[in-house]
Amino acid sequence: xxxxxxxxxxxxxxxxxxxxxxxxxxxxxxxxxxxxxxxxxxxxxxxxxxxxxxxxxxxxxxxxxxxxxxxxxxxxxxxxxxxxxxxxxxxxxxxxxxxxxxxxxxxxxxxxxxxxxxxxxxxxxxxxxxxxxxxxxxxxxxxxxxxxxxxxxxxxxxxxxxxxxxxxxxxxxxxxxxxxxxxxxxxxxxxxxxxxxxxxxxxxxxxxxxxxxxxxxxxxxxxxxxxxxxxxxxxxxxxxxxxxxxxxxxxxxxxxxxxxxxxxxxxxxxxxxxxxxxxxxxxxxxxxxxxxxxxxxxxxxxxxxxxxxxxxxxxxxxxxxxxxxxxxxxxxxxxxxxxxxxxxxxxxxxxxxxxxxxxxxxxxxxxxxxxxxxxxxxxxxxxxxxxxxxxxxxxxxxxxxxxxxxxxxxxxxxxxxxxxxxxxxxxxxxxxxxxxxxxxxxxxxxxxxxxxxxxxxxxxxxxxxxxxxxxxxxxxxxxxxxxxxxxxxxxxxxxxxxxxxxxxxxxxxxxxxxxxxxxxxxxxxxxxxxxxxxxxxxxxxxxxxxxxxxxxxxxxxxxxxxxxxxxxxxxxxxxx
Amino acid sequence: xxxxxxxxxxxxxxxxxxxxxxxxxxxxxxxxxxxxxxxxxxxxxxxxxxxxxxxxxxxxxxxxxxxxxx
Ligand SMILES: Cc1cc2nc3c(=O)[nH]c(=O)nc-3n(C[C@H](O)[C@H](O)[C@H](O)COP(=O)(O)OP(=O)(O)OC[C@H]3O[C@@H](n4cnc5c(N)ncnc54)[C@H](O)[C@@H]3O)c2cc1C
Ligand code: SF4
Ligand code: SF4
Numbered sequence: 009x010x011x012x013x014x015x016x017x018x019x020x021x022x023x024x025x026x027x028x029x030x031x032x033x034x035x036x037x038x039x040x041x042x043x044x045x046x047x048x049x050x051x052x053x054x055x056x057x058x059x060x061x062x063x064x065x066x067x068x069x070x071x072x073x074x075x076x077x078x079x080x081x082x083x084x085x086x087x088x089x090x091x092x093x094x095x096x097x098x099x100x101x102x103x104x105x106x107x108x109x110x111x112x113x114x115x116x117x118x119x120x121x122x123x124x125x126x127x128x129x130x131x132x133x134x135x136x137x138x139x140x141x142x143x144x145x146x147x148x149x150x151x152x153x154x155x156x157x158x159x160x161x162x163x164x165x166x167x168x169x170x171x172x173x174x175x176x177x178x179x180x181x182x183x184x185x186x187x188x189x190x191x192x193x194x195x196x197x198x199x200x201x202x203x204x205x206x207x208x209x210x211x212x213x214x215x216x217x218x219x220x221x222x223x224x225x226x227x228x229x230x231x232x233x234x235x236x237x238x239x240x241x242x243x244x245x246x247x248x249x250x251x252x253x254x255x256x257x258x259x260x261x262x263x264x265x266x267x268x269x270x271x272x273x274x275x276x277x278x279x280x281x282x283x284x285x286x287x288x289x290x291x292x293x294x295x296x297x298x299x300x301x302x303x304x305x306x307x308x309x310x311x312x313x314x315x316x317x318x319x320x321x322x323x324x325x326x327x328x329x330x331x332x333x334x335x336x337x338x339x340x341x342x343x344x345x346x347x348x349x350x351x352x353x354x355x356x357x358x359x360x361x362x363x364x365x366x367x368x369x370x371x372x373x374x375x376x377x378x379x380x381x382x383x384x385x386x387x388x389x390x391x392x393x394x395x396x397x398x399x400x401x402x403x404x405x406x407x408x409x410x411x412x413x414x415x416x417x418x419x420x421x422x423x424x425x426x427x428x429x430x431x432x433x434x435x436x437x438x439x440x441x442x443x444x445x446x447x448x449x450x451x452x453x454x455x456x457x458x459x460x461x462x463x464x465x466x467x468x469x470x471x472x473x474x475x476x477x478x479x480x481x482x483x484x485x486x487x488x489x490x491x492x493x494x495x496x497x498x499x500x501x502x503x504x505x506x507x508x509x510x511x512x513x514x515x516x517x518x519x520x521x522x523x524x525x526x527x528x529x530x531x532x533x534x535x536x537x538x539x540x541x542x543x544x545x546x547x548x549x550x551x552x553x554x555x556x557x558x559x560x561x562x563x564x565x566x567x568x569x570x571x572x573x574x575x576x577x578x579x580x581x582x583x584x
Numbered sequence: 585x586x587x588x589x590x591x592x593x594x595x596x597x598x599x600x601x602x603x604x605x606x607x608x609x610x611x612x613x614x615x616x617x618x619x620x621x622x623x624x625x626x627x628x629x630x631x632x633x634x635x636x637x638x639x640x641x642x643x644x645x646x647x648x649x650x651x652x653x654x
Contacts, residue, residue, distance in 0.1 A: 046604040050628040055604050162631075182606065203606055236605075236624050237646050243605055243624075275648040299653075335653045357627025361642055367650055375649040524606055524619065 009207045010453070015041040015178070016436040017429070018213035020185040020198055020248060023052025024418055025407040025425030026219030027168035028112075032429030033217070034175035038436050040429075041211060042177060043200045045184040045220075045527070046243060048169045052221055053240050054418060057162035059351035060147075061123075062155055062416045063109035068135055068146070074153050076106045083416060087151040098411050100395055101424070105416065108423035113157070116422075119167045122160045129344060131290035132158075147289050158289075162351040183209050184527045185247055186456045188216065188255040188404065189444055195255065195403035196442035199452050201530070206460065206523035208453050212444055214436035217428045218391060218399075218406040220248030222421075227535050228386035228483070229476040230279070237279050239354070243531075249389050249409065250534035253541055258392040258400045260411035261545040263486045272330060273377040280354045291337035291345055294376065296322040296330055319378075331373035342369050384483045387542050397428035403439065405432045458518075459529040465519030468528040474513055475535050482506045482539075486546050506543045510536055585641050586623040587630065589614045593637035599629035 017033040019026045022044035033040045044051055064079050084097040117123050124142035128134070133146035133154040149156035172179060182204050189197040195216050200209040224246035226235050236242045253259060272294055274280050294303040302322065303315050322328060334342055346369070349355045362368065390409035397405045407424040459465060485502040514536045520526040586607065587599070593614040600608045600615050604626060609618040614637075617623070625646060630638040 046606060047602045050602045050626075050632070051604050056626050056628050056631060232645060234643075234645060236622055238624070241604060241624060241626075242622075278642070278646050278648055331651060333653060354626055357625065357630060357640060358648075360627065360630065361640065362648075364639070364641070365647070367648070371652055371654045372650040373653045375651070527606075 009205075010210060011207055012210045012212065013041055013178070013180070014212045015039050016214050017041075017217060017432045018043065018198060018211045018215075019217045019219055019429075020200075020251075021045070021052070021218070021220035021408070022048035022169075022172075022179060022181075023219060023221050023408070023421070024054045024058075024164070024168070025421035025428075026052075026217070027165070027172055028422050028425030029217045029219055029405075029407055029429035029432070030172050030177045031168070031175060032426045033433040033436075034172075034177055034429075036430050036433035038433035040172075040175075040177045041213070042172065042179045043183045043185050043198065043209070043211060044179060044181050045203070045247075047181045048172065048179055049166050051165065051241075052244070053223075054161070054164055054353060055241065056353045056356060057351045058164055058353060058418050059158060059161055059348045059355075060149060061109070061113065061157045061159060061161070062149065062151075062419045063113055063157055064106045064155065065110050065113075065144075068133075068144075069153065069155065072153070074155075076103055079106050079151075079153065079155060082151050082153060101393075101410070101420075102416070104395060104427065105420050105423045108426060109419050112419065112422045112426065115426075116164070116167070119171050121164055121167055123157060129290075129340070131341075131344075149289075158348050160347075160351050162356060180209065184530065185220065185251060186530055187452045188251050188401075189448060189452075190255055190401075191443060191445050191448075193402065194442075195401050196444060198251070199449065199456065201456055201523065201526060203524050203527040206457075206526065208457065210444070210449055212442055214439040214442060215403050215405060215432040217397075217425075217432050218248045218252060218404065219408050219421075219425060219428075220244065220246075222390075222409045224249065224386075224389060224535065224538050226472055226531070227475065227539060228479050232277065232279055235472070239274070239279050245531035245535055246389065246538045247531060247534050248406075249391065250537045252391050252399065252401075252404065252406070253537055255401060255404070257404060259541065260390045260392045261542055262388045263542070263546050272332075273379050275332070275358075276329070276375040276377050278358070280358065289345075289348070291334050291341035293333050293336070294330055295333045295373070296327040298327045299333070300327065302330065328378075330376045330378055332376055333373040334369040335371060335373065337369075339370075345369060384486075386479065386483065387486075389538055389542055396431045397424060398431065398435075403435065405435070456530060457526065459520035460523065460526045462517055462519045465517035468518060468520070468525060468532045471513060471516060471518060471529075471532050472535070475510070475532065475539055478506050478509045478513070479539055479542075482543050482546070500547065503543050503546055507540055510540045510543065514540075585643055586617045586620045586625075587615075587638045587640045590637050590639065592635045593633075594635050596634065598632050598634065599638060602628055602632055604628060 016038040017040045019030045019042045022042040030040045030042050080102045128143050137143045145158040146154045147156050148154045183200040183202050185200045187199045197212045221244040223240045223244045225242045225244050293301050302319050390411050391406040393406050393410045399406050405428040407428040408421050485499040518529045520529045597610050600610050605622050605624050607619045607623050608615045
């Protein structure tokens with residue numbers, strides 16, 4: 009069962025960035041198809057909504073003396089948030105993002121997403137607007153300037169889907185991308201498999217935009233021990249990155265990160281939105297078990313960094329755990345919090361469940377998880393693009409994941425998606441009609457569907473758990489680079505052993521009972537490829553620590569972060 | 585735990601269509617939870633149900649821990 013689709017621009021992943029790419033590619037005259045693993049109306053990190061949006065408005069911010077470079081510098085270096093980033097963010101891309109945010113807001117507004125309101129509150133930026141005109145609800149988020157909109161983005165994915173369909177974009181829901189097709193070094197399409205019917209899809213395209221999302225979920229052990237208790241969608245498993253790696257694309261890799269802030273995380277048990285840190289503006293207070301206030305509200309005005317002594321004193325005095333406590337807030341503030349929370353992904357449902365459990369922000373304090381200082385997080389791998397969103401492979405564009413520009417979240421992906429759609433459409437206009445390599449398609453189909461045809465083999469969960477075990481070892485060894493010389497040798501040997509284990513796991517046969525499980529098996533195969541690449545990068549020389557991230561081995565002093573990615577070709581022989 | 589569908593369900597299968605985890609399938613007169621362990625508890629099924637027929641509970645290990653203050 010194979011279905012062949014011909015298009016000018018193929019977008020892989022119909023999340024926030026992918027839908028924006030598809031809309032703009034269509035507006036530039038291209039025939040467009042989206043291949044989406046789940047369903048564009050509710051897929052991806054923004055599936056059940058977004059409630060805040062970082063933006064630069066020439067009218068508002070310029071008047072307040074803030075330019076785009078000011079904003080970018082603040083978020084990358086100077087602001088409370090920037091200080092933790094160690095200058096890792098890609099300045100050029102961030103400037104493009106900042107510049108595109110106002111147009112994005114205007115577009116989203118014209119597609120039916122509400123950004124402006126009759127009523128704004130004392131805790132919103134008070135700014136002049138012509139008589140009778142609605143205003144934005146602007147708050148300071150993590151930065152020094154009031155640069156973030158609170159808005160009603162619960163149905164953002166539905167609105168984007170409508171706009172795609174209106175332009176004749178063909179959406180292939182439940183089709184999970186599995187591989188890129190390359191002829192003469194050019195990307196000429198991609199393959200995918202439908203996770204309900206098992207039908208194999210072959211897309212022939214003049215240009216491809218990779219938009220499969222920011223995460224490699226399930227590569228590392230889940231914080232709560234449950235892969236599906238996660239903030240980002242547990243179904244975003246680095247498929248795009250793995251496809252690109254196998255095709256020879258350059259990637260950007262950060263090794264394990266180490267927390268420095270002892271920051272408050274989610275509600276205890278619930279790896280949900282960062283709501284506790286952001287959405288509870290303006291009323292969220294972090295208190296210790298005695299009700300003493302650690303932070304009056306979690307946005308930039310009182311960064312945890314400055315209050316850490318108090319938090320540490322509470323720990324020493326046994327005044328734990330810590331809580332998010334809104335009970336002293338005014339009714340107006342609580343309503344604002346609930347309004348905002350209800351639009352933040354994954355949080356509307358928490359408000360609903362709170363009703364069932366008899367919980368109320370007016371009466372109950374919510375225990376928070378406190379991240380210990382020095383806790384290791386997993387690494388991150390992304391595609392490497394130029395300012396036109398082009399990768400090093402002709403015909404392959406990308407908007408998500410891309411090198412570290414993502415810390416402003418949705419605005420990055422909305423703007424880069426938009427840009428990649430335009431650039432891919434322009435490329436497609438000039439490109440010749442692609443021809444596919446039948447042998448490549450055939451071998452790809454065999455590789456992808458093998459678990460469904462296998463007589464016997466391991467279920468995906470078993471292999472996934474083993475990947476987690478190996479990657480935990482890797483995390484420890486990467487952190488080990490900080491140790492004296494002899495231990496560094498131990499780390500090197502350990503990392504090499506991780507690669508050997510992953511290679512062995514890659515050869516293990518998997519068994520899928522149905523097309524749904526087949527896609528989970530493919531996710532797991534992708535995680536192995538990504539894991540191998542991440543560990544290999546850790547073995548490269550010239551690595552160092554920046555901000556909260558290890559880029560492998562720490563060297564003397566703090567070298568400038570260079571934009572050159574570590575380039576390792578797939579399949580790697582270990583040579584840089 | 586994964587969603588529970590009550591008698592108000594009209595078997596329109598909107599929830600089955602949009603579930604981001606591909607967890608649900610069309611069942612006899614109402615949806616069935618085909619892959620219960622893979623539910624993200626995102627609430628999309630509940631949000632988009634036109635008949636108010638979905639309730640979602642959280643497993644014990646996802647329940648918020650709270651303290652009554654007032
Ligand atoms: C709970 C939550 C709340 C958030 N709230 C905010 C907020 O208020 N403000 C803000 O700025 N940011 C917020 N973010 C971040 C923001 O939602 C993301 O930055 C944004 O959605 C990223 O867009 P994307 O296109 O890169 O990825 P996504 O929107 O995640 O889209 C990726 C898409 O690719 C699809 N896909 C994956 N693999 C494949 C494959 N193999 N084949 C086909 N398709 C595939 C996925 O199904 C998905 O649809 C939030 C994130 C979360 C998780
Ligand atoms: S969306 Fe609601 S009414 Fe429709 S099938 Fe699902 S539960 Fe039933
Ligand atoms: S809560 Fe989300 S993942 Fe679970 S069944 Fe409903 S829509 Fe699917």
